[in-house]
Amino acid sequence: MSQAPVGQSVATPAWVVATKWLLIALTVLGCTYLSWRAVEAGSWLIVTVAAFIAMAVLVVYATGRGITLKYLLPGLILLTLFQMWPIAYTVATAFTNYGDGHSLTKEQAIEAVQAQSVRPEPDSARYGMSVAIPEGETIAEADLALLLSRPAAEGTSGDNLLEGQELFVGTLEGLEPLPADGVTLRGNGTVGEAPGFQVLTLVEANERAQDVAEFAVPLEGGAGIKAATGTQAFVGRTTTTYDAAADTMTTIDGTVYVAHEGNFVPQDGQGPPLPTGWTENVGFDNFSSIFTDSTLRSGFLKIFLWNLAFPLLSVGSTFILGMLLALLFNDPRLKGKGLYRSLLILPYALPIFVTAIVWSAMFNQDFGMINDVTGLNINWLGDPWPARAAVLITNLWLGFPYMFLICTGALQSIPNDVKEAASVDGAGPIRTLWSVTMPLLLVAVGPLLVASFAFNFNNFGLIYLLTGGRPFEATNSQVGNTDLLITFAYRLAMESGSPNIGLASAVSIIIFLIVGVLSYGMFRQSKALEEVN
Incomplete structure (x- = not known):
């Protein structure tokens, strides 16, 4: 068996080099895809982490330097993601009031309170409604969406028309046209299938009954779309308004709510707070409560x-x-x-x-x-x-x-x-x-x-x-x-x-x-x- 002379480097086989660059490319592409999905969800922390991992992989494995890091990097990444990050997140959470009714930001809580207060207007428009979630996500945790349909007026045109029905998708971001390509309608005119969505059956939607009841699609001018029955939705108007200057919420009956410890509570101290609060820092209150x-x-x-x-x-x-x-x-x-x-x-x-x-x-x-x-x-x-x-x-x-x-x-x-x-x-x-x-x-x-x-x-x-x-x-x-x-x-x-x-x-x-x-x-x-x- 022949050996290379002492001091002479051995050429790396071409298949090893090709495999290395293929794995690097797959890792970078995976991080890029994760960053893209995170940008869509507005999670800039995940974008930062994915970008850091991609750059670390390129710096360590695309060069001939840092031999030790080539072995340590996978372990360091996994240690950070699955050990250090959960510990840091737990510590950060311990200094907040995060929990049931306090899982949103203050801005999201204000929007949720206003959406929950939507009431139907006289002769308001009605939609055929199907409750849906993004395809591939679990029913219990996924964000809800309402797939809506209504008879199209004469002369209406657009790519969201199907069998004389106008199609829309409503989320917490607002109401958008739903392209008709790939959509199927049930006999009652509601959406049965739609690309990118999993349409829930009545039994599945009942698992999220409370979320569906509180869910509202925001519209301009304080209006919104809410579920009326299992297959219908109505257009209504919010009965609670927010005054940003005074940081207060006022209901239709004139009751004023002020911000206090992550909730809007009645200004006169009489009655319960509004149902949705927000996450805020409470210092050492959780630790002091224990003792x-x-x-x-x-x-x-x-x-x-x-x-x-x-x-x-x-x-x-x-x-x-x-x-x-x-x-x-x-x-x-x-x-x-x-x-x-x-x-x-x-x-x-x-x-x-x-x-x-x-x-x-x-x-x-x-x-x-x-x-x-x-x-x-x-x-x-x-x-x-x-x-x-x-x-x-x-x-x-x-x-x-x-x-x-x-x-x-x-x-x-x-x-x-x-x-x-x-x-x-x-x-x-x-x-x-x-x-x-x-x-x-x-x-x-x-x-x-x-x-x-x-x-x-x-x-x-x-x-x-x-x-x-x-x-x-x-x-x-x-x-x-x-x-x-x-x-x-x-x-x-x-x-x-x-x-x-x-x-x-x-x-x-x-x-x-x-x-x-x-x-x-x-x-x-x-x-x-x-x-x-």
């Missing part, structure tokens, strides 16, 4: 204490059981160890969402297997302490196979001559286990125990699937006796009567700080075990 609001404070502290106990007990119990089993199966005299080990790791191989639901059924007081087999009548999931015990038992079943595996590997790496030396010195089996095997075992598994603690501190899946945080406090339905801080934050953000994502983000930051401090201390302690070596 000053009596309901949140008592719930937070109670959950925090359980949140400390749960991972400690879980890690301790799973480690002890896994280690004892590993010691048993590490005995060379035991036959069939491979089969036994395969059976023991089955709980670890099963998906947690299946196992948690099965255990939840087994803990049922009336029909569950636990009470049937033991003859007990314990309300495992309805009383606070039995519910906590049920969580720990289930997590023991789920967690001991992992500890068994890592302890098995660590035990097999301990040299036999160390144990033999201890035996020669007169140490019995228990003394050898305690003074020789355990310290060497903890050197290997100590960092993994810390990682397991951090995982169980935020073990959302187990709590949510097994108990849902229940049983709840009689005086506070937001606080569950088996809640962890992470499930508490989720309930505040998603399941409360008034979801508050800003407050939930503040709780998440506190969780992050707690886990970070505890993990740092534990890693410092585990580092001391290295002196055993």
Whole structure:
């Protein structure tokens, strides 16, 4: 086999160069397409990020310099997008009132309030209506659009005419003609299909019934188009006006609303605020609420204490059981160890969402297997302490196979001559286990125990699937006796009567700080075990 002379560079094969430039071109084209879609949506942050990634790829991979960066760049981009950006976004959200009714800018909220106040005018025009969303998007999250049709007047011309009907598409941006090419009409004259849109059935539109009822297409002069029935829309006029100079909203009955803490509230203090608010900075209010609001404070502290106990007990119990089993199966005299080990790791191989639901059924007081087999009548999931015990038992079943595996590997790496030396010195089996095997075992598994603690501190899946945080406090339905801080934050953000994502983000930051401090201390302690070596 011939080799190139020393000092002489080897020519790169042409197919490698072609593949490199093809991948660069595809990446740049992908970023360009993403930027184009982001410009259409008005998201300049995404445009900036996509442009930065495209330039970084060109600078790093289109030149022969920066060899190290060629390997590091993909990881740095993914780290920034999927780790650093979510953290930064969560921190920014924690200082706002972002949540249900406060997800828009102030300008968008003013437009939404005015659109929601549209009422039909006498003899107002009527449209045939189909509710639609952009093609390829999910029904629950996509922006709505109204595909409208009305009989065309004589002499009307344009590319939006089909079977004597004028076609329009209405969005929050306004009303635009809908080109007839590719559009089909139903028997009642409403749009059945349209290029670029997914026309919702009545059942699908009912999933967004509240959004459809509040949706209005803005027109000039304060008028708008709103849904009247499932297949008809009307032209109406707004009954609420905004005074930019005074920063007030005035309804048709003369009630004046002033801006206050992200809402328009009655100037005289009587009555509820207008339904749509906006996102604004609230400083440290979310953090102070956690510790000053009596309901949140008592719930937070109670959950925090359980949140400390749960991972400690879980890690301790799973480690002890896994280690004892590993010691048993590490005995060379035991036959069939491979089969036994395969059976023991089955709980670890099963998906947690299946196992948690099965255990939840087994803990049922009336029909569950636990009470049937033991003859007990314990309300495992309805009383606070039995519910906590049920969580720990289930997590023991789920967690001991992992500890068994890592302890098995660590035990097999301990040299036999160390144990033999201890035996020669007169140490019995228990003394050898305690003074020789355990310290060497903890050197290997100590960092993994810390990682397991951090995982169980935020073990959302187990709590949510097994108990849902229940049983709840009689005086506070937001606080569950088996809640962890992470499930508490989720309930505040998603399941409360008034979801508050800003407050939930503040709780998440506190969780992050707690886990970070505890993990740092534990890693410092585990580092001391290295002196055993």
